[in-house]
Amino acid sequence: MADHDVDLFVIGGGSGGVRAARIAAQHGARVMLAEEYRLGGTCVIRGCVPKKLLVYAARFRGEFEDAAGYGWTLPQPSFDWPTLIANKDREIARLEAAYTATLQKAGVAVVKSRAVLKDIHTVALANGERVRAATILISTGGAPSYGDNIAGLEHAISSNEAFHLPELPRRVVIQGGGYIAVEFAGIFAGLGSHVTLVYRGENILRGFDDDVRHHVRVEMEKHGIRVVTGRKVAAIERSGAHFVAQLSGGNQIPADCVMFAVGRLPNIAKLGLKEAGVALAGNGGIAVDAFSRTSIANIYAVGDVTNRVNLTPVAIREGHAFADTVFGGTPTAVDHTNVPTAVFSDPEVGVVGLTETQARAALPRTDIYKAMFRPLKATLSGRDTAVLLKLVVDGLNDRVVGCHVVGEGAAEMIQLAAVAVKMHASKADFDATVALHPTAAEELVTMRTRSASYARQAAE
Numbered sequence: 322m323a324d325h326d327v328d329l330f331v332i333g334g335g336s337g338g339v340r341a342a343r344i345a346a347q348h349g350a351r352v353m354l355a356e357e358y359r360l361g362g363t364c365v366i367r368g369c370v371p372k373k374l375l376v377y378a379a380r381f382r383g384e385f386e387d388a389a390g391y392g393w394t395l396p397q398p399s400f401d402w403p404t405l406i407a408n409k410d411r412e413i414a415r416l417e418a419a420y421t422a423t424l425q426k427a428g429v430a431v432v433k434s435r436a437v438l439k440d441i442h443t444v445a446l447a448n449g450e451r452v453r454a455a456t457i458l459i460s461t462g463g464a465p466s467y468g469d470n471i472a473g474l475e476h477a478i479s480s481n482e483a484f485h486l487p488e489l490p491r492r493v494v495i496q497g498g499g500y501i502a503v504e505f506a507g508i509f510a511g512l513g514s515h516v517t518l519v520y521r522g523e524n525i526l527r528g529f530d531d532d533v534r535h536h537v538r539v540e541m542e543k544h545g546i547r548v549v550t551g552r553k554v555a556a557i558e559r560s561g562a563h564f565v566a567q568l569s570g571g572n573q574i575p576a577d578c579v580m581f582a583v584g585r586l587p588n589i590a591k592l593g594l595k596e597a598g599v600a601l602a603g604n605g606g607i608a609v610d611a612f613s614r615t616s617i618a619n620i621y622a623v624g625d626v627t628n629r630v631n632l633t634p635v636a637i638r639e640g641h642a643f644a645d646t647v648f649g650g651t652p653t654a655v656d657h658t659n660v661p662t663a664v665f666s667d668p669e670v671g672v673v674g675l676t677e678t679q680a681r682a683a684l685p686r687t688d689i690y691k692a693m694f695r696p697l698k699a700t701l702s703g704r705d706t707a708v709l710l711k712l713v714v715d716g717l718n719d720r721v722v723g724c725h726v727v728g729e730g731a732a733e734m735i736q737l738a739a740v741a742v743k744m745h746a747s748k749a750d751f752d753a754t755v756a757l758h759p760t761a762a763e764e765l766v767t768m769r770t771r772s773a774s775y776a777r778q779a780a781e
C-alpha cells in the first residue's frame with residue numbers, strides 16, 4: 322500500500338459514507354473523506370431529521386384542537402415559521418458539528434471539496450490535488466428529480482428548498498404521491514397552509530398496502546388536504562408573486578408555492594465513473610454486489626447512489642458492512658429483507674414485510690387480519706379519526722409476513738413489530754403475547770378473527 326496516500330477514500334459524507342469512514346478508521350485504515358456540501362448528507366441536512374422536526378411542529382395543531390375536550394382552554398395559538406426554521410437550522414448545525422467531531426476523533430481526514438475519480442485508484446479534489454487510494458467508496462447519495470420538462474418548471478421547488486422558505490406559503494400545490502409529497506402535505510397543512518396534492522396515479526403511496534393507501538388518503542382529506550388523483554401538473558405560470566398550477570385535464574390551482582416530490586435520482590453525474598469503468602445498474606444507480614462492491618474490484622458504493630433501498634438506516638448498514646468486509650476481516654452482506662419503513666404523514670404510516678397483494682402473489686395461502694377503530698384519545702377530543710392495523714400471515718406456516726399500521730405512533734410500533742417479523746414470529750406468537758392495555762398497539766396481539774383468507778390462483 323506504500324504507493325497509496327490513504328487506504329480508503331470516501332466520496333460523500335452522508336449517513337453511509339460517514340459510518341463507513343469511521344468504522345474503517347477504527348479497523349486501522351488511513352481514511353480520507355471528501356464532502357462538497359455539508360457533513361451529514363441528505364438525512365441530517367435536508368431530509369429525515371429536519372423533516373421530522375417540521376412534522377413535530379405541524380402536529381401541535383391537532384394537540385391544540387384536541388385539548389378542549391380534555392378541559393383545556395387555550396388562547397388562540399399562532400405559529401411563526403421563521404422561528405421554527407431558525408431553531409431547526411440551529412439543531413442541524415449542532416448535528417453537523419457532531420458528525421465532524423466524530424470523524425476527527427476516529428482519525429478520518431475530512432476535506433470540504435468535490436472529489437471525482439480519475440482512475441481506479443486516483444481521486445481529484447476541486448483544487449486539483451490528487452489522492453491515491455487503495456480502496457474507494459462512493460457514497461454520494463441522491464438528489465431530487467423534477468420529472469417532466471414542463472413549462473414553468475423553474476418555478477417549482479423540491480424538498481431541498483422547502484426547508485428554507487422565507488415564509489410559510491398560504492397555498493401549496495404538491496406534485497407526487499410518495500413519501501416526500503405525503504409528508505410535506507401533512508407538514509404544510511398542519512402549520513396552516515391550504516394544501517392540494519396532485520398525484521398522477523389512482524391513489525397515493527404506490528407500493529404500500531392498498532388498505533394503508535386508502536386509509537391514509539381518507540384521513541388526509543379529513544385534515545383538509547385536497548387530494549387530486551389521475552392528474553399531473555402540466556405547467557406552472559407565474560402571476561406576480563404567485564403561481565398557477567395548470568393540471569392535465571384542464572384545472573387550474575392558484576398557489577404561493579408549487580413543490581415537486583416526484584422521486585430522487587442517484588448522484589452519479591460528473592463523478593468520473595465512466596473514466597474509472599464503474600458500471601451502472603438498470604435502476605440508474607451504481608451496480609454493486611451483496612458486499613457493495615462495484616464492477617471495479619477496489620471501488621465500492623453504498624446508500625442512495627446504488628438505488629437499492631433508499632433509507633438512511635440501510636445506507637448506514639451498508640457502510641458499516643463495507644468497512645467490516647474490507648478492513649475488518651469480516652465479510653458482511655447486508656440483508657435487505659424485512660426493512661421497516663415509516664411515512665411521517667398525518668396520520669403516520671409504519672410498515673414491515675409484505676403487503677397483502679405481494680403475499681397473495683407469493684404464497685400459496687394468505688390470511689389477513691385487520692382492525693380499524695377509533696383511538697381512545699379521540700373519544701374525549703371528538704376527533705373524527707380511525708387507526709388501522711393489519712397483519713398479513715402466511716396461511717401455511719402461520720408466520721406473520723407483513724405488519725401495517727396507520728395512526729399515531731405507527732412508526733414506533735413498527736420498529737418493535739419488525740423484530741418479531743424478522744424473527745419469523747407466527748400469528749400464534751403474536752396471540753400468545755399479553756396485550757398492553759389501553760394502547761392502540763394491543764390490537765396487534767388481540768386480532769383473533771381472520772378478515773379474509775386467500776388461496777393463490779393458479780397461473781393462467
Ligand code: NDP
Pocket residue numbers: 467468469496497498499500501502504520521522526527553582583584585630631632662663664665
Ligand atoms: P417516491 O419514489 O417515494 O415517490 C415519487 C412520487 O412521484 C410517486 O408518487 C410517483 O408516481 C411520482 N412521480 C414520479 N415521476 C413523476 C412524474 N414525471 N410526474 C408526476 N409524478 C411523478 O419519491 P419521493 O421523492 O417521495 O422520495 C424519494 C425517496 O426518498 C423515497 O422513495 C424514500 O426511499 C426516501 N424517503 C424516505 C422517507 C422516510 O423514510 N420516511 C421520507 C422521504 C423520502 P408513481 O407512484 O406513479 O410512480
